[in-house]
Amino acid sequence: MDDKVCVVTGAAMGLGNVMARAFIESGASKLAILDLxxxxxxxxxxxxxxxxxxxxxxxxxxxxxxxxxxxDVADEAxxxxxxxxxxxxxGRIDVCVNSAGVVENFPAETYSTARMKWLYDINxxxxxxxxxxxxxxxxxxxxxxxxxxxxxxxxxxxxxxxxQAPYNASKAAVKHLASCLxxxxxxxxxxxxxxxxxxxxxxxxxxxxxxxxxxxxxxxAWEAKTPMGRMGEPDDLKGAAVYLASDASRFTTGxxxxxxxxxxxx
Ligand SMILES: NC(=O)c1ccc[n+]([C@@H]2O[C@H](COP(=O)([O-])OP(=O)(O)OC[C@H]3O[C@@H](n4cnc5c(N)ncnc54)[C@H](O)[C@@H]3O)[C@@H](O)[C@H]2O)c1
Numbered sequence: 001m002d003d004k005v006c007v008v009t010g011a012a013m014g015l016g017n018v019m020a021r022a023f024i025e026s027g028a029s030k031l032a033i034l035d036l037x038x039x040x041x042x043x044x045x046x047x048x049x050x051x052x053x054x055x056x057x058x059x060x061x062x063x064x065x066x067x068x069x070x071x072d073v074a075d076e077a078x079x080x081x082x083x084x085x086x087x088x089x090x091g092r093i094d095v096c097v098n099s100a101g102v103v104e105n106f107p108a109e110t111y112s113t114a115r116m117k118w119l120y121d122i123n124x125x126x127x128x129x130x131x132x133x134x135x136x137x138x139x140x141x142x143x144x145x146x147x148x149x150x151x152x153x154x155x156x157x158x159x160x161x162x163x164q165a166p167y168n169a170s171k172a173a174v175k176h177l178a179s180c181l182x183x184x185x186x187x188x189x190x191x192x193x194x195x196x197x198x199x200x201x202x203x204x205x206x207x208x209x210x211x212x213x214x215x216x217x218x219x220x221a222w223e224a225k226t227p228m229g230r231m232g233e234p235d236d237l238k239g240a241a242v243y244l245a246s247d248a249s250r251f252t253t254g255x256x257x258x259x260x261x262x263x264x265x266x
Contacts, residue, residue, distance in 0.1 A: 001023050001026035001027040001028040001095075001242060001245065001246050002027040002028075002029075003027070003028070003029060003030075004023070004027075004028045004030075004094040004095050004245070004246075005028070005030040005031075005032075005086075005090040005091070005092050005093055005094045005095070006020065006023045006028045006030070006031050006032070006094065006095040006096075006097070006245065007031075007032045007034060007083070007086050007093055007095065007096045007097070007134065008020040008023075008031070008032070008033060008034065008096075008097040008099055009034040009035070009071060009073050009097065009098045009099055009100040009126075009130055010034070010035060010073070010098070010099040010100030010101060010150075011033040011034060011035060011041075011044060011097075011099060012033060012035035012036075012037070012040040012041050012043070012044040012068075013035075013040075013044065013202070013203060014099070014202040014203055014204060014234065015099050015150065015197065015200060015202055015234050015237055016033075016035075016097065016099030016100070016150075017033070017044060017048075017234075018234040018235060018237060018238060019097055019099060019237060019238065019241040020033055020048065020097075021048060021051065021052075022237075022238035022239075022241050022242050023095065023241070023242065023245060024048065024052055024064065024066075025056075025238075026242045026246065028095070029063055029064055029065065030064075030065045030066075030090045031045075031048070031064075031065070031066045031067070032066075032067050032068075032069050032082075032085075032086040032089075032090070033045045033048065033066065033067070033068045033069070034068075034069050034070075034071035034073075034082050034086075034100075035068070035070070035071065035100070036070070036071070036072055036100075037070065038068070038069075038070035040068075041068030041069055041070055041071075042068035043068070044068055045066040045067055045068035046066075046068075048066050049064060049066050052064055065089075065090070067086070067089060069082045069085055069086060070082070073098065073100040073122060073126030073127075073129060073130055074118075074121040074122045074125060074126050074129075075129075076125075076129045076133075079126070079129040079130055079133050080129075080133050082133075083133040083134055083136075083137060087137045092137065092138075092141045092143055093134055093137045093138060093141075093143075093145065094138075094143060094144070094145055094146070095145070095146050095147075095148070095245040096130065096131070096134035096145070096146075096147045096148070097147075097148040097150065097195075097241065097245070098126065098127050098130040098131065098147075098148070098149050098150060099150045100122060100126055100130075101122060101123050101126075101150060101152075101204075102118075102119055102122050102123065102167075102204075103119075103164060103167045103204060104119060104164065104166075104167065105162045105163055105164050105208070106163065106164075107163045108163060108165045111165070111166060115166075116166045119166050119167060119170060120166065120170055123167070123170035123171065123174065124170045124173050124174060124177070127149045127174045127177055127178075128177060130147075130149075131147050131149060131177070131178075131181055131192060134147055135147065135181070135185060135190050138189065138190050139188060139189075139190065142189065143189065144189045144190075144191075144247075144250075145189065145190040145191070146190075146191050146192075146193075146244060146245050146246075146249070147178075147181070147190060147191065147192045147193075148192075148193055148194070148195050148241065148244045148245060149174050149175075149177065149178045149192065149193075149194045149195070150174075150194070150195050150196075150197070151171045151172075151174040151175045151178070151194040151195065151196045151256060152167075152168075152171040152174075152196050152197060153196050153197065153198045153258055153260045153263055153264050154167060154168040154171045154172075155168065155171035155172040155173075155174060155175045155194075155196060155256075156172070156175070156196065156256075156258065156264050157263070157264055160221070160225070161218070161221060162208070162218065171196070174194060175194045175196065175256045178192050178193055178194035178254065178256070179192075179194075179254040179255075179256075182253040182254030182255075183254060186253055186254075191249070191250075191252065191253040192253060192254065193244045193249070193252060193253060193254065193255050193256070193257065194255075194256045194257070195237070195240055195241060195244060195256075195257050195259070196256050196257065196258045196259070196260070197232060197237055197259050197260065198226065198231075198232055198258070198259065198260025198261055198263040198264075199222045199223075199226065199231045199232060199260070199261075199263070200231060200232040200233070200234055200236070200237070201231050201232065201233060201234065202234055205231070219231065225263060226260070226261045226262065226263045227261060227262030227263070227265060227266070228261035228262055229261075230261065231261075232259065232260070232261060236259060237259055240257050240259050243257075244257060
């Protein structure tokens with residue numbers, strides 16, 4: 001990842017934040033953290049800079065430049081503006097991860113249309129806007145780019161017991177979107193893959209598992225269905241993210257990499 005310019009959406013916290021740090025640990029020196037709130041994105045960038053200096057003593061003098069940028073992935077103008085900002089600051093974009101995403105649990109028969117459209121706008125349309133705007137810069141610069149769309153194992157299986165049909169459908173679509181873009185851009189130097197986590201311990205799942213006794217039962221049910229018997233730690237995604245982002249995966253495009261402790265196997 002040496003010298004690669006990386007952009008990660010939804011990176012103020014959660015999996016995006018961990019993947020962004022993994023890129024820095026692997027040698028990337030220029031990183032843009034994109035998130036809904038400018039304050040949170042900037043705070044996360046400052047925090048990542050401090051973390052790197054504490055953990056690695058500043059990398060033996062390596063120049064590290066981390067910036068926080070406001071971006072709503074559901075708004076194409078916001079995505080285009082954020083990518084332009086990043087490109088102006090760093091001169092190119094080599095790696096772009098779309099980790100921004102939301103989940104909600106409602107039975108399908110009572111799922112409101114407004115909430116469903118909100119979710120698709122972020123999870124699916126946002127993936128397209130982010131990939132499209134990053135790819136435009138990669139094509140214009142003629143660089144070898146890697147785009148990673150964070151999907152979910154929910155794009156391959158139906159989760160139980162919580163009802164979340166639109167989320168699962170959005171993630172199945174994200175997976176296929178990644179394959180379609182990969183084929184369209186295969187000869188133009190830009191690779192596109194999806195990364196599909198299983199149940200991971202982040203704020204997205206903690207709101208479900210830590211706020212009630214039903215939530216605790218939910219976690220137990222998920223762990224019982226996971227062959228490795230536990231939820232994933234965000235760090236468990238680092239290797240997969242670095243693999244897909246780096247030249248280690250230079251002949252890999254259009255694939256979906258599932259990191260789920262074996263959940264999808266049985
Ligand atoms: N945590 C899991 O178990 C799990 C499992 C499978 C897939 N995923 C996927 O991984 C991705 C990250 O999930 P997470 O667990 O880190 O979630 P999280 O809630 O911890 O973090 C999500 C981040 O995305 C940001 N975000 C939300 N909407 C946004 C928007 N419109 N524009 C820009 N940023 C926005 C939030 O502010 C937040 O910083 C999501 O796409 C999610 O669907 C998570």
